């Protein structure tokens with residue numbers, strides 16, 4: 001699919017696939033480094049699997065990939081203008097992980113003023129129907145911001161009940177199997193989920209969000225689980241909370 005068709009598809013459906021962005025060998029290097037790093041960590045698996053934020057600051061090959069810009073360029077091509085790195089998540093579902101990641105829109109959890117950005121999801125293993133590939137509800141980004149899922153209680157969140165209810169129509173659901181090394185890119189408001197891993201194989205993915213440099217921090221928008229460690233001196237910034245993300249981006253280098 002050429003770039004223009006990919007952009008059209010993204011705008012229409014809220015997500016799009018870009019195949020074979022990394023080689024199998026590159027993915028193997030990343031997963032070997034991940035396994036070596038993980039052996040020395042005391043990260044406990046929860047019912048969703050193994051989740052980790054700021055992986056790029058832990059493993060040099062992930063930082064190199066981020067700095068190399070290939071993923072950012074893919075995101076910018078589909079988004080249509082320049083972006084800045086916002087956050088990353090490792091989502092590793094080992095065999096027999098028990099719980100689905102419920103339907104959600106990513107923007108529900110961002111302490112940012114607008115849903116202006118894009119998330120790139122890199123398959124480090126083949127993502128299959130059995131091991132919990134992503135599933136998207138086509139066009140759901142057009143519903144606007146809806147009541148978030150509260151991932152702790154796994155119920156609709158009580159902090160945003162004035163928002164509309166997210167509608168998931170069965171015929172709009174697309175299960176997105178993805179080959180290792182391919183990426184999908186999704187809109188901050190498109191609803192997505194993933195089932196438990198019922199296979200005998202790992203399902204590891206690195207999810208990276210890039211956002212529009214013109215949006216602002218809005219810490220009141222969402223109760224965010226991460227503690228951002230800013231790369232700038234926050235003392236120097238105006239005291240109001242709504243300062244631009246490009247004035248104070250999250251760190252791209254290990255602190």
Ligand SMILES: O=C(O)CCC(=O)C(=O)O
Pocket residue numbers: 091101106119121132133134192193194205207
């Ligand atoms: O990898 C998954 O199963 C969920 C990923 C996700 O929700 C995301 O990247 O926004």
